[in-house]
Amino acid sequence: MVTFVNKLTVHGDIEEFLRIKRSLTEFMSGQPGYRSSSTLRHLGQRNVFIETAEWDDAASHRTALHSEEFRTLIKGLAGLADAEPGLYEEVTEDGAGRG
Numbered sequence: 001m002v003t004f005v006n007k008l009t010v011h012g013d014i015e016e017f018l019r020i021k022r023s024l025t026e027f028m029s030g031q032p033g034y035r036s037s038s039t040l041r042h043l044g045q046r047n048v049f050i051e052t053a054e055w056d057d058a059a060s061h062r063t064a065l066h067s068e069e070f071r072t073l074i075k076g077l078a079g080l081a082d083a084e085p086g087l088y089e090e091v092t093e094d095g096a097g098r099g
Helices: 014-029 058-065 068-077
Strands: 002-010 034-041 048-055 081-088
Touching: 002 014, 002 058, 014 034, 014 048, 014 068, 048 058
Parallel strands: none
Antiparallel strands: 002 048, 002 081, 034 048
């Protein structure tokens, strides 16, 4: 399993951002390998969000990202938010990856 983590700083309309984000989540939740996701909002900075999503593996996530529908949906976020995405794996206490 891998976890997608994305920090999003919204510079445009937050309601528009959330609308587009819902459509992206709806699309991703129907993709093979998707497990779950959540969105968190920074308490001190109402325009900063953390998105997390669990996937079976990096390949499933990558396939979803390269789909034409995802590319169309993601265009709506251009100019609304800056993103800092990354895929992560769980590690044991000794630092070894579990993936």
